[in-house]
Amino acid sequence: MSLSPNDRSIAGFTMAGHALVHWFETSIPIFLVVWLTQFDVGVARLGIVVALGYAPFGLGALPGGILADRYGPRSIVLACLGGMSLSFLVLAAANSIYAIAGGLILWGVAASVYHPAGLALISTGVEDRGTVFAYHGIAGNAGIALGPFVAATLLIFLKWSVVAAILAVPGILAVLYGISASFDPTAAVVDDAEAGPDEALSLSDLVGNTRTLFASVFAAVFVLVTFEGLYYRGTLTYLPEILHGLPVIESLALPAGLEGIQPADYIYVGLLVVGMAGQYAGGKLTKRVAPMQGLAGIFVVLAILALAFIPVTALESGLVPIVALCGALGFFLFAIQPFYQDAVAIYTPPDARGLSYGYTYLAEFGIGSLSIAIGGFVLGELSQTAFFVLIAGFAVVGGLLAGALLVGGGRFGEIDEPLEANADD
The missing domain is CATH 1.20.1250.20 (MFS general substrate transporter like domains)
Structure with missing residues (x-):
């Protein structure tokens, strides 16, 4: 259509x-x-x-x-x-x-x-x-x-x-x-x-609307998006540095005149380009797959992909596995976004949709940015393996929460009434 x-x-x-x-x-x-x-x-x-x-x-x-x-x-x-x-x-x-x-x-x-x-x-x-x-x-x-x-x-x-x-x-x-x-x-x-x-x-309306939002299933969606944001920001911040440090990429011989080009940067940009396909696929699937079902499934895939980076980067398994893994990560990292965006639209009333998405992106870009500090500490003080375990852990928590909401799906319905009508309930 x-x-x-x-x-x-x-x-x-x-x-x-x-x-x-x-x-x-x-x-x-x-x-x-x-x-x-x-x-x-x-x-x-x-x-x-x-x-x-x-x-x-x-x-x-x-x-x-x-x-x-x-x-x-x-x-x-x-x-x-x-x-x-x-x-x-x-x-x-x-x-x-x-x-x-x-x-x-x-x-x-x-x-x-x-x-x-x-x-x-x-x-x-x-x-x-x-x-x-x-x-x-x-x-x-x-x-x-x-x-x-x-x-x-x-x-x-x-x-x-x-x-x-x-x-x-x-x-x-x-x-x-x-x-x-x-x-x-x-x-x-x-x-x-x-x-x-x-x-x-008014300010009292905002406080009441916020209280009502977080007394609903939106509170769980907020936490879920927070863990997606932790995964997203931590991965995209440190993956370029990790790719630059891989011997298989550093040793690539480039043609004369192209010595200044960094192959790791092109792999990273390729990941973002593949993300366009993930965004499109995720958006189309929201019409066929319930938000929590899609979120739970993609979180599982993201956890597996994060853990897969441990052997692929540590064992120097070659350029093809690294490129393929980055491509898969790019696809699913962005395919998840239409699902949580749709979940917010389903579980919040239209008169507070801006407020709802405001909290959503406070979770995604605000709280999610904490993984920059946490991930930097883990990479600097522990190891690359510990970093990918940490990133996978964010996806596991998000997946468990989405799964819990999916199991209790009968108790969570769409919200189609204005918040202010329910603020005193």
Whole structure:
């Protein structure tokens, strides 16, 4: 079944937003080497500056969800796109490390609101939700892969400040497109009043809605997404470093003129590209497979894949097994995302969908980022084997929780009433 005109319009708008969030996000590390030289700062100091930008990306998701419920997701997505573009123009004009910090903080604040707002828009405005979740995820993966590739390529020919300004251009174009796009943001909701902006939402309403959300099955979904986020962030942060250290990859002989290319980086980008297929497959399967059934199954696969890295990397089994394992990891690591996004849409009411996705991405990118610190400690103080056991453990816990919810499925139904009607129950 093809998408309706309204579904296509929302898909195009949110796909552009999702791709650009990750386009900007993954291009930032490419500038680090240049900034180290340009501003004569140490790695530790610059690391703190960059962390100031990434921290709001996860922590701002909850306020972003609240704002989406208050003012409507379309307005928030447009503000996100405009703010990210402005932040890179600030970076382009920066003449000190303090200006760099300001630009990065602005980016983190602006980018943080996208996921709760964009996903809320899909959940309330799209009829074929699973397919659009899949397309949305594919667009995000495209941004993840293209951001660093384009930035690195342009830096070969242009000054870094010019490259930063060029990277802002797609964001500006997306704002213009979003302003002109026509769609109904509540087309998938029976009662539009449940999904529209709630300008009367007070602090007591937010507290009551939060209390009611976490008194429902959403609390379990939140914990489940937290463990998915721990697996996701820990794996994607340290896998490039692990791949760079493998003798079978370091020993690859490259043709003359290509000595500067890092094969490990291309394997990693390939993993992200394969993730597009995983996003699409996961999104299509949400129409046939219950969310908890899909989540439980994919968590099991992710645990097995994490453990499989132990013998494959330790025994130097060759390039083909490593590439195949990375490909499988990329597929399932991103195939799981449409399932938890759909679970949030099923187990939360439309009038608090932005708040729900705000908490979801606080779990995914905020709490999930703890695995960067934990994983770094394990890799530094223990071993690579212990790291993969840790990552597998995150998947095991998530799988057990999804399995428990699946077994108790008869007690958990869809929520189709507004939260505020139930806040005093």
